[in-house]
Amino acid sequence: MTPFTFNTAKSIVFGSGSIARLGEIAVQQAGRRLALVTDKGVIASGLVEPALEALRGAGCEVQVFDGVVADPPEAVVLQAVEEARAFGAEGVVGLGGGSSMDVAKLVALLAAGREELGAIYGVGFAKGPRLPLILVPTTSGTGSEVTPISIVTTGENEKKGVVSPVILPDVALLDPDLTLGLPPHVTAATGIDAMVHAIEAYASASPNNNPLSKMLARQALRLLGGALLKVVRDGRDKAARGDMLLGAMLAGQAFANSPVAAVHALAYPIGGRYHVPHGLSNALVLPHVIRFNAPAAAGLYAEIAPDLFPELAEIGTQARADAFAEKLGDLAPSCKLESRLRDVGIPQEALPTLAADAMKQTRLLVNNPRPLTEADALAIYRQAW
Ligand SMILES: NC(=O)c1ccc[n+]([C@@H]2O[C@H](COP(=O)([O-])OP(=O)(O)OC[C@H]3O[C@@H](n4cnc5c(N)ncnc54)[C@H](O)[C@@H]3O)[C@@H](O)[C@H]2O)c1
Numbered sequence: 001m002t003p004f005t006f007n008t009a010k011s012i013v014f015g016s017g018s019i020a021r022l023g024e025i026a027v028q029q030a031g032r033r034l035a036l037v038t039d040k041g042v043i044a045s046g047l048v049e050p051a052l053e054a055l056r057g058a059g060c061e062v063q064v065f066d067g068v069v070a071d072p073p074e075a076v077v078l079q080a081v082e083e084a085r086a087f088g089a090e091g092v093v094g095l096g097g098g099s100s101m102d103v104a105k106l107v108a109l110l111a112a113g114r115e116e117l118g119a120i121y122g123v124g125f126a127k128g129p130r131l132p133l134i135l136v137p138t139t140s141g142t143g144s145e146v147t148p149i150s151i152v153t154t155g156e157n158e159k160k161g162v163v164s165p166v167i168l169p170d171v172a173l174l175d176p177d178l179t180l181g182l183p184p185h186v187t188a189a190t191g192i193d194a195m196v197h198a199i200e201a202y203a204s205a206s207p208n209n210n211p212l213s214k215m216l217a218r219q220a221l222r223l224l225g226g227a228l229l230k231v232v233r234d235g236r237d238k239a240a241r242g243d244m245l246l247g248a249m250l251a252g253q254a255f256a257n258s259p260v261a262a263v264h265a266l267a268y269p270i271g272g273r274y275h276v277p278h279g280l281s282n283a284l285v286l287p288h289v290i291r292f293n294a295p296a297a298a299g300l301y302a303e304i305a306p307d308l309f310p311e312l313a314e315i316g317t318q319a320r321a322d323a324f325a326e327k328l329g330d331l332a333p334s335c336k337l338e339s340r341l342r343d344v345g346i347p348q349e350a351l352p353t354l355a356a357d358a359m360k361q362t363r364l365l366v367n368n369p370r371p372l373t374e375a376d377a378l379a380i381y382r383q384a385w
Pocket residue numbers: 039040041042045047069070071072096097098099100102138139141142143144147148149150151159178179180181182183186190193278279
């Protein structure tokens with residue numbers, strides 16, 4: 001058996017209504033003076049109220065930072081750190097989607113005062129210590145609640161990652177009830193993001209791709225594949241929402257240890273430059289990257305295709321990989337999402353710049369099952385446009 005490392009959150013709490021336990025968990029794990037990091041959309045959805053009720057009911061003092069925005073820029077991170085420091089936060093709670101959780105991770109790390117944001121981009125530069133950290137996802141989802149990753153958009157519109165086990169949270173608290181009000185288009189985009197995490201983790205060329213990640217990726221795809229269309233059609237389907245939240249978390253555990261590759265590398269510039277939501281950015285390039293990878297990864301795709309699309313179990317390997325790409329291409333339109341780059345306002349003349357940007361994501365591209373050149377990236381963007 002090839003040696004591997006597997007990192008995840010120290011503990012995971014899952015259940016409908018489990019937000020009510022946030023106070024007891026915080027007092028045990030994070031202290032009584034807490035910075036809660038979220039965004040205005042989550043607040044407008046009324047999702048912060050049950051968290052505050054649980055925290056204040058347990059005697060905690062809470063400062064709410066609601067300045068997170070999608071694809072959070074450095075300035076938002078630094079503002080949140082400053083406010084948490086001024087408040088004297090003993091611990092940090094991130095409540096929201098990946099944007100809020102990623103900012104919360106960096107607040108816990110940087111408010112501890114030992115490191116600077118500019119010095120910790122990349123893998124393993126963040127050493128800590130950090131403040132205690134609890135993450136509560138409200139999208140299904142990035143899986144950020146169980147990854148050692150925080151993604152920040154720099155001043156040059158480049159998405160950069162801080163990747164270190166020290167920013168894995170002490171507790172990931174998953175309450176499907178918090179996702180019931182997620183609008184259909186966000187439900188679809190974040191759900192496809194989770195699928196991409198599992199697909200790329202399973203086929204990752206990373207030397208740390210391992211049996212545990214593969215197992216988690218396959219179970220994630222079974223849960224996500226069985227639930228996505230249900231929750232897009234009826235967001236109040238609690239059982240399906242639970243499957244989405246659990247599936248997104250499992251996919252997060254998978255790619256946290258068997259890293260993502262070209263789908264994300266090509267999606268980042270779309271989000272960084274054009275602020276297309278992260279999950280939709282992934283969905284727009286997904287089928288085209290899968291087709292590009294098929295000569296090297298058809299066998300791997302054939303293994304997981306029936307997990308996501310059970311009807312593909314009857315097809316032979318090569319045809320199954322082709323059919324897998326086709327059905328992945330149907331996901332966005334079947335969820336009433338845009339399906340071409342032109343549909344999200346990206347001009348055709350921007351494609352060469354996007355291809356050049358994608359090639360900067362070397363840390364992701366190295367995990368792709370098939371080597372990809374800038375010309376390949378441009379060809380993929382052209383197919384996606
Ligand atoms: N750290 C990681 O491992 C990781 C992995 C993938 C993506 N990311 C990053 O995460 C970010 C994307 O996160 P996301 O896709 O969760 O979106 P998001 O956090 O940006 O939230 C999207 C929108 O949905 C709203 N929202 C969230 N939960 C809601 C709910 N339950 N009801 C109603 N509205 C709700 C938010 O207010 C926001 O307007 C990107 O910056 C991406 O780079 C991080």
